[in-house]
Amino acid sequence: MPLELTPEQQAIASGARGEGAAMAMRIVAATARLMGAPSLIPIASAHIDGALYHGDSGTLFAEKLAEGGAKVAVRATLNVGSLDLTGCSKNRLEPHERGMARRMMDAYRTLGCEPTWTCAPYQAGHRPALGSDVAWGESNAVVFCNSVLGARTNRYGDFLDIACAISGCAPYYGFHQPENRRAKIIFDVSGLEVSFLDSEVAWPILGSLFGREVGDSVGVVAGIDHHPGEDALKAFGAASASAGAVGLFHVAGVTPEAPDLATALHHQTPEAVIKVTGDMIKESRHRLSTVADAQTINAVAIGSPHLSSTEFDRLEALIAGRRLSVPLYACTGRHALATLESSGKRQTLEKSGVIIVADTCVVVTPILPAIDNAVLMTNSGKFAHYAPGNTGYGVIYGSMAECVESAVTGRPMFGAA
């Protein structure tokens, strides 16, 4: 079915709102044709992942839109950039790269995007309504938006996210169509120990396994008897999206499109049922570490996705005023930083040796010191996945409590509750 544009959409593509908006509409229309979408639908908001510096080409693209007079037509929050503009942390970017990264962040603000600079916009006040169509980028934000909020988005990559925000519309395909939100795979965790399911590491480990098992399909987690909390679902989604290509999951009895298992399946027969076993969990946990035998660690990193205020409260309680012997990088957004500052917690944490990283994070820009054979400990399934390739650090995975005890001693410590 060929793509049909409305007269208004055609007019924008021809330059009725300026050359920047025309370029954005052409990009959205080209993507719609590529994916076989029959039409473009209006969107309620966007989350923009495009302001992270990967090279000069991305900066030049954003500046070309801005020079063409483009402005976002809907609310658009920004994902992390490459620089910590709050000054909490320093990075090792070369002067040219630093300058281009800064120009890129400036260009996105010129386009009218909000300087939220977080990968957890859903905890920074951007929570689209159940059933609304939006265009979100950043894999963890996409999966949270679809699964936990029940708003409808595809996985919008760089460039398409801002093009949708400027044009105010998105190609109608994929997760925008209700029938594609049906769970096809049951991920049954009812056979697992309750003590594991209630533990802090359960959701990142399950997410990592879920991502590898379901790939880009839609699955429903069955066998959960109470809501695990929003931060647990955040960790699950992030791990699943980095280990596979998950854009939407359901948890029966927990997430909004899955009041029960049958509803999540749209009352159809599942294509597969995965009975999760203790051995699968053990293997999944093992895979998150690349240097499990390391005797010392060089740093701890937490906050992928960005830490919430609740997670900072837990961090502070776990440290309990002790001095850390290796740096603990705590990545977050301005929304949580503001709370930390007003309560005086920022100073308390920094005095212990915590390095707060705002606006960005340690796997997307060079913040960790360059050390040969360095070892990073993390409680994030997503950091565990990306740190070896992006930072050169080997990874040990543990709970937040284990990460804190290890930061205190400088050695991997397991078993802390």
Added chain:
Amino acid sequence: MTQLQTEILVKGQPAKAEALVLTAPISFWGGVNPKTGLIADVRHPQHGVAITGKVLCLPGTIGSSSAAAVLLELVYAGLAPAAIILHEPDAILLLGLIVAQEMDHGTPMALKLDREAFGCLSHKILQIDAGGMISIR
């Protein structure tokens, strides 16, 4: 000489180059170094292989939504593949080519071909015309 008609996903420049058939899906962000054009993912079976100037045959793509940015940067830096052949269209990756055209960079073509056919392309020199016809030498 064998010929295969493909479906054009993104229009671009005709190509004549060696086919590089990846044996596992790849995430461009974190998986391909935009400064060198080499496969950077240590867990990928073809880690260290250059994709620059090859007809890159992808069995699948995974991971980050920043793949398009890496592909655009490869095009901008002259390190892109000569053409990309996919089993199915991937909007996240191919946006990099759509934007490269808007930025007036010379852009490789993206073609759709069933991955079952990738085996007979491996290491062959492929000539791809503007209509998406592949001639295998």
